[in-house]
Amino acid sequence: MKQIPNIFTLINLFLGCIAIVFALQTETISIYVGDDLTSHYNIPEKLAIASYFIFAAAVVDFLDGFVARLLKATSEMGKQLDSLSDVVSFGVAPSVILYQLLKISFIKEEAGLETSIAWLLPAFIVACAGAYRLARFNIDTSQSYGFKGVPVPAAGLFIASFPLILHFGNDYINVNDWLTNKWVLYGVIVLISLLMVSTLPLMALKFKDLSIKNNIPKFILVAIAIVAAFIFHWLAVPIVFIVYIILSLLFKQPSP
Numbered sequence: 001m002k003q004i005p006n007i008f009t010l011i012n013l014f015l016g017c018i019a020i021v022f023a024l025q026t027e028t029i030s031i032y033v034g035d036d037l038t039s040h041y042n043i044p045e046k047l048a049i050a051s052y053f054i055f056a057a058a059v060v061d062f063l064d065g066f067v068a069r070l071l072k073a074t075s076e077m078g079k080q081l082d083s084l085s086d087v088v089s090f091g092v093a094p095s096v097i098l099y100q101l102l103k104i105s106f107i108k109e110e111a112g113l114e115t116s117i118a119w120l121l122p123a124f125i126v127a128c129a130g131a132y133r134l135a136r137f138n139i140d141t142s143q144s145y146g147f148k149g150v151p152v153p154a155a156g157l158f159i160a161s162f163p164l165i166l167h168f169g170n171d172y173i174n175v176n177d178w179l180t181n182k183w184v185l186y187g188v189i190v191l192i193s194l195l196m197v198s199t200l201p202l203m204a205l206k207f208k209d210l211s212i213k214n215n216i217p218k219f220i221l222v223a224i225a226i227v228a229a230f231i232f233h234w235l236a237v238p239i240v241f242i243v244y245i246i247l248s249l250l251f252k253q254p255s256p
Contacts, residue, residue: 004071008064011083012057016089019053022046022094047100048167050093056090058153083134090156091130097159098123098185105182119182122189129193130155136197141216147202150195154241158192162236170235195245202248217251237243 025046066081068074099120106115130152140148162179169176178184203217224243228236 002075005064005068005078006081008060008067009078009085012060012064012089012147013085014054015060016085016093017059018095019050019057019089019093022053023050023093023100029184045167047097047163050097051160051163054089054093054156058157061086061153079138083138086152087131087134090153091127094156094159095124095127097163098126098189101162101180102182102185104181105180105185122186125189125193126159129196133196146204148199149197150202152196155196158238158241161234164234168234169230173235175235201252217247
């Protein structure tokens, strides 16, 4: 029974690995027209499939903690294994997605096919920041009902939403040009990495009780998430992420 939560954790890792495989299969189609090289780009379905697997990993990541508490099977090994899985599913896999989006952003430009790989490698700063964040979390016992810095799964889901927003589009806001703009993507890399390694006091979505008084920001976040999902579809993910940061700072968590 004690190994059941670890099995869920390993499924999380397995799904993250599959996400990486699909993200790496993304290809850009190039064709020659006369003497000129013309590049055609789109957001391939496989990149969106990679995002699906990251979201599936997040569901399993939630379940492993829930099952561990339900079976009273929490352990130090489970904690370490969970972080190792998260760094793959919500660190490396989203970094590969950013790598591919950066590639697409450069291909949109003249002579984009000649871009050095060095311009694409900053995508993996996110994975490094995630690993640092998880290592710090593992040795910090004061983050039960509040976080220091953005949780790695939240950052990973934020990035994983990009291909789905691009693939399915949005009837209300056109953000395609933004999400395939190299400077926007570099900005996302820097901002998300800094948020993960920061010590900003952010709320954990755990309820000590169900009273409205003690959970006002969480209830607000849930309400906004439901409304945004109906109106903006996948664009709701970055919207909820931003609202989460704002609410956490407005309803600042007490220092542990």
